[in-house]
Amino acid sequence: MQADAFIAEDLNLPFEIRYEGLDAAHHRIDMAALAESLDGFSRIYAVIGHFISTGQYAKQMQALNVKAYAQESEAKCFNISAVLDFASSAGLFQGMMGAALTAIVAYVIHRNSGNREEMKHLRELLEQQLGYSKQVTERMMDTIDRLSDGLRPSVKKAVSPVGNTCSRIDLYAEGSKHQTMDQSLKDSLADDGESQILSEKVYTVEISEMDRIKKTCKVHLVGPDTEEATEDDGTPRRINADITDPAALIEPNVYMEAWFKSTKIKVKAKALLRNGLIVKMYISDTA
Incomplete structure (x- = not known):
């Protein structure tokens, strides 16, 4: 009964995407760049949301049990308030789905940008906070690595407005900023080399x-x-x-x-x- 309560509590995870600087500072943004960016973020959050609720990596959007919805937002910079709506949850990250979402989003971003110093935090979450064994952690990290590599085109799309119609994109969860996607990250994605x-x-x-x-x-x-x-x-x-x-x-x-x-x-x-x-x-x- 208690487990069901935890799962039901996590069936909706709010998050926010804020576009800062340049056009966004005047509460507007280029529609073509915004559409491309939201297409990228939609896939990033839905694929990661599916993983944290099922433990599985699904490549096809039709196979996901999670949908990312945009919600009405207030005028600030230019921001998108959104929510992940879970059709079901196996309780893989029971009681910590919000923390898992932000950690894996960060991992996907930094793995694709080559920032290896930031990638250790997800492993610490899996091993220390969730208490998974080394064997289970390694298996999950292997899945997350494949998920991250598959989402590289989506990360490129997500950051496309930077430098053109905004200066950076800040990602928020539970009212706190947890990631910034700036020009340095965009430039690191432009080259498919090392x-x-x-x-x-x-x-x-x-x-x-x-x-x-x-x-x-x-x-x-x-x-x-x-x-x-x-x-x-x-x-x-x-x-x-x-x-x-x-x-x-x-x-x-x-x-x-x-x-x-x-x-x-x-x-x-x-x-x-x-x-x-x-x-x-x-x-x-x-x-």
Whole structure:
């Protein structure tokens, strides 16, 4: 009787998708980009919802026992309030379906973006919070890996508005933000080769080019972060960078000053790696 109560309690899981910045800051968004994004999110949430309720990975939408519904939402940035409606539940994640949903959504996103540092949290949820044995955990992780790889096209669709009609997408569950999908993640999905997004850290750089309108620049690493001292022609290896720090909108600012004076500057940034080299940086603040 108690088990039925837990399952019934979890038959509807609310979540929210918020599109932030650019057009979305004015409570509007390009309809074509929104349609593509929602098509991706619909499959991501429905496939993962089916898994957490049955323990099975189903590729065909017709086979899923979960539907993702959009609901009426309030005007903020541009947000979509939604709910997963379960036709039935086997109680695989009994009493923790919400936690399982956010953890697996995060795993799918980060596995496809190559952010390996974030992927350990799902394993910890399965082993520590749910108390599954190592053998059961490995079997479930294998299924989730296949599920993640199958959802790669949907993740690409979901993030399509970023950089075009919004600057990022924030995912919410139970009123709290649990994931951000930004330009760095979108860029990591653009290349089907080996790529990886590193977690934010502090780098010391010199800015050699600056576009104050687009908030982009070229930098080269200095000090202990330097991978290669020079290019083939003897000049420092330069890396394209986007500046998402709102301070870059103000003139003058520390980035323009560092570029104008050719001085070193410490920045907080995510780095996109391809073939082991940093090919792009996403600067969020100074350090």
